[in-house]
Amino acid sequence: MKQEEFEQAIRGLPFKESAFFESIGSTNDVIAEWASQGVKGLSIAAADEQTSGRGRSGRRWFTPPGSALAFSLLLDLAPSFDKAFLGRASGLGALAVNEALEKIVLQPEIKWPNDVLVDGKKVAGILPEAHWSGERLQALILGIGVNIAADSVPPANELNFPATSVEQSSGKKIEPGKLLRAILDGLVMWESRISQPSFIDAWQTKLAYLGKLVQLENADGPAVQAVIEGLAEDGGLKMRMRDGELRTFQAGEIQLRPLLTEK
Ligand code: BTN
Numbered sequence: 491m492k493q494e495e496f497e498q499a500i501r502g503l504p505f506k507e508s509a510f511f512e513s514i515g516s517t518n519d520v521i522a523e524w525a526s527q528g529v530k531g532l533s534i535a536a537a538d539e540q541t542s543g544r545g546r547s548g549r550r551w552f553t554p555p556g557s558a559l560a561f562s563l564l565l566d567l568a569p570s571f572d573k574a575f576l577g578r579a580s581g582l583g584a585l586a587v588n589e590a591l592e593k594i595v596l597q598p599e600i601k602w603p604n605d606v607l608v609d610g611k612k613v614a615g616i617l618p619e620a621h622w623s624g625e626r627l628q629a630l631i632l633g634i635g636v637n638i639a640a641d642s643v644p645p646a647n648e649l650n651f652p653a654t655s656v657e658q659s660s661g662k663k664i665e666p667g668k669l670l671r672a673i674l675d676g677l678v679m680w681e682s683r684i685s686q687p688s689f690i691d692a693w694q695t696k697l698a699y700l701g702k703l704v705q706l707e708n709a710d711g712p713a714v715q716a717v718i719e720g721l722a723e724d725g726g727l728k729m730r731m732r733d734g735e736l737r738t739f740q741a742g743e744i745q746l747r748p749l750l751t752e753k
Contacts, residue, residue, distance in 0.1 A: 495667030506531030525629035577725030586676030
């Protein structure tokens, strides 16, 4: 994306601070730096290329120039926002990306907590990062990466889950600025409703594998199978285990894998 496209995409939106970089390490780090300098209010940093883009679980996120959307937001949650709902921030980016993609591709889905899939392959990832000062939430950062052109999809040996791009999956040429604007409109709208039940309902209706048996993988145990029952109020995932027990997992505790019979 070019600087002019970025500027046009954010025109009229309520950003306190904004910046565009042709090349930067990671846009999440830009926002963290702003927050440490005392910046407050909804803000955005975007880049055409990231040289040390980060994914979840310490993975690398690939953002070669001219091929993807890579941006991070400093969220501006209401003072009344209940910290017990922090897990909902995970769904915020995914919901906005999912709804923006619905106008371009058939049935995008959210692989809980926040990967956006098209045809069972990942097109976008979200990296939420919370910064605390003791008990006080200092900053909530939401990094969003969307694969637009085929060049943004990492080589197969670097993938931890099958991936594709919006252009490959839609067969259409995408204007990155327009897609960015559609995502940001959704983010601004859902950020203001993040505490409402309608937020969880909207996120849940997009969930991939809802009601289906999936594999749960975690760092310290063998993979187990369970059925996805839906979302808990705090954004956790309710799973019906094989022994009938209902358990709720939080983002970061488990990874979902479809069973082989699924796509
Ligand atoms: C994941 O699925 O692992 C999360 C990927 C998040 C990537 C975005 S791109 C913009 C922002 N800057 C980063 O370094 N990461 C996020």
